[in-house]
Amino acid sequence: MARAGYGGSAVLRLLIGVLALLLALRAPGAQPDVSGAFGAVARVPGGVVLLGLVAIGEAALAVWLVVAGILSSSSHTLERWRQRLVYWGRAVFYGVVATTAARFALGAHENSARSEHRAERHLLDAPGGPVVLALLGATVLVVGVGMVWVGGSLRFRRTIHVPASRGRRRCVLVVGAVGYVVRGITLAVVGVLVAGGAFTDDPHRSDGLAGALDWLAADPVGRIVLALLGAGWIVSAVYSALRIRIARLG
Template structure:
């Protein structure tokens, strides 16, 4: 058996695993977890906008809120399982995707979901972590390396690209192709499309600002500026009409969470 044949057989096996009903069901639960986290994150952003927020408006802040609730650690372990399943689903997509763009998307999302699963596990174990502190430490370490400034600038531009791409998906409604692939008779409800548009745009704006702050941190050699989503939201709030924009983003992130909940009912995870 040559390497090409072995590789083809490996891809066929990966497709069988990816399409297994059990993995599909657990991956759907992963979307439910993402939906709930985004709804909570949107609520934290609204608290900042309305002047009530002392808590961190980031994934870590949302996870911390869950951990402090009665039964929160148990819920977090359940969330870890869902996020790991969703990450593995995307990892398989990176292997068996029909196009290179699909494979790259699968690889990136696999890293995102598995990283979030790791963060959730730290809270489930009773440890505490700050997304802002982690981002600052990573940025500081990178800036100390040869060509570190260029490396951090590139990372920031990639994050900006993710944000712009999210806005593009929302405005053009291209995300509906994912829904139609798993919808019965190709029918997708108009409500989920509306919340998807608003959610993708809001998430895109947040990530674009975050990427800009990372670039700024590199150019000024100040890692404190790259302090995660919480810093991005607070920076937005400090601008003229920033509170209004934060309300829009907070509502949008909540709607993106609702979109993820609706997204979970479709079998295809493209």
């Protein structure tokens, strides 16, 4: 189930990478919205099948993460619950991705950007809403910095079977490091924008990944950064595909 999920993640990361490159190149019709990318995929021949496979893979990975959290066997109570929260937090993320992919595979055409704006506007208007949004942004920022550290320090080696061959080992570690660092930088940008939206009372700055892509695409220097991030997400897709075989799941 987990290995199927890594395949679905590879497709998702590839979509994000291609979307970022299209935005960096100012391609006509490119929209800074991953849900919009799902809608575009659903409209091409075979796209519904592809989204269905992504939904099944991500749902399988979410279920495996829930089970892995339940079966966490650390002898220390705090460490055991820390591991469970990490597993279950990831399970929620992959569950949301699976649900979104399934919706578009089944024909949903809702304008997700409008829905997100409405939700963020309601949150900002609610008592204590800006504080909640700021804490959410800070959390995402911390997670992003943590991913950059995991990639830079190669700590992700604990989660894979590193190939014995020197050339293959180097290739896997470089691809993995790039993938973690790029995803971490992306999350850090998202976190800063979400927190900034809380202080500026601007829900458009709190659009998550879509807001980050849009913000970078609005500036010439930002588009260069966006192109580099897009290439990095494609590398991350390659790493996720490699994990189908080399992931350490025991």
